[in-house]
Amino acid sequence: MTHSLNNVTVLGAGVLGGQIAWHSAFKGKQVVVFDLFEEALERCKMAHRQYAAIYQADLGASVDMISETQSRLTYTSKLGEAVSAADLVIEAVPEIPETKTAVYEQMAPLLPAHTLVATNSSTLLPAQFATATGRPEKYCALHFANMIWSMNLAEVMAHASTAEATLREVVRFAIEIGMVPIPIQKEQNGYVLNTWLVPLLSATQSLITNGVSTPEYIDRTYLIANRGCASGPCGLMDIIGMKTCYDVMNYWGNEKQDAQLLSNAAYIKKHFVDKGKLGLQTGEGYYSYPNPAYQQPGFLDVPGLDAVDELVALVCPKALAAAS
Structure with a gap:
């Protein structure tokens, strides 16, 4: 029999894990956020305070609604405590197969018999971890x-042993928290969303890594060609988080022996991850937040003639020296 999944545990207090936790609590679920690292839990709590302001401004949430959301959230670094009463566990740990497998194997003996488990993996398949869960x-x-409050989709993908009853309850849960369920009819790395998003972001990073263009001009190109979009691909990378972008490109670069992807991953690690610049989460990535350049008035305007020298210098670096 289908029943509501009211007690939710989110494994991983990163960017999207934190959003899933907050939004589920906002929609009335009791939510436990688990992360091994107290620092990650503190960042998640800080993000939740930011989401409170966003939900008030963008969704019209009242002070009481925010207070009730906060009351439904708890945070812990103890896995057994996190899952002891869970109806549904949503795994949102880093996009590293070994890490996911280790978490599942550690969690499996701690779960109540009825608990369902779902992965929020960006590009990996549920079949890769089904055995490790102990309940395929x-x-x-x-x-x-990302930005779950406005990008309200939830892609649902089974593996060969997933029970119909599991899918029925998971789809119902998605609808209960205001998501549009997107059925994925066969296992596909990247589902629908990331099947086209990952190549876009990889191509974007290649343009930067190889010195073809700058983040601002790449995003201007995208936003002019796609009028009405809220951000370009470099802005999206900041929203997704540089650590996730690095993990995805590094994994698939090694998996496919793709030198460009590995070079892109190395660039992100050197310029962002190693410096703690993780994107929107830390206030700096390709842009600085809370007021990134791509949201400023005039970002897409035709420039004045006083910009000619700067623009020519980007095309032909010798031109600026010659003009001075």
Whole structure:
């Protein structure tokens, strides 16, 4: 029999894990956020305070609604405590197969018999981890998009042993928290969303890594060609988080022996991850937040004639020296 999944545990207090936790609590679920690292939990709490302001401004949430959301959230670094009463566990740990497998194997003996498990993996398949969960029939993928409060989709993907009852409850849960369920009819790395998003971001990073263009001009190109979009691909990388971008490009670069992807991953690690510049989460990535350049008036305007020398210098670096 289908029943509501009211007690939710989110494994991983990163960017999207934090969003899933906050939004589920906002929609009335009791939510436990788990992360091994207290520092990550503190960052998640800080993000939740930011989401409170966003939900008030963008969704019209009242002070009481925010207070009730906060009351439904708890945070812990103890895995057994995190999952002891869970109806649904949503795994949102780093996009590293070994890390996910280790978490599942550690969690498996701690779960109540009825608990369902879903992965929010960006590009990996549920079949890769089904055995490690210890309950393959109760396991599937449930993938969310960043900025969950406005990008309200949830991609649902099964593996060969997923029970129909599991999918029924997971789809119902997605609808209960205001998501549009997107059925994925066969296992596909990247679902629908990341099947086109990952190549876009990889191509974008290649343009930067190889010195073809700058983040601002890449985003201007995208936003002019796609009028009405809220951000370009470099802005999206900041929203997704540089650590996730690095993990995805590094994994698939090694998996495919793709030198360009590995070079892109190395660039992100050197310029961002190693410096603690993780994007929107830390206030700096390709842009500085809370007021990134791509949101400023005039970002897409035709420039004045006083910009000619600067623009020519980017095309032909010798031109600026010659003009001075």
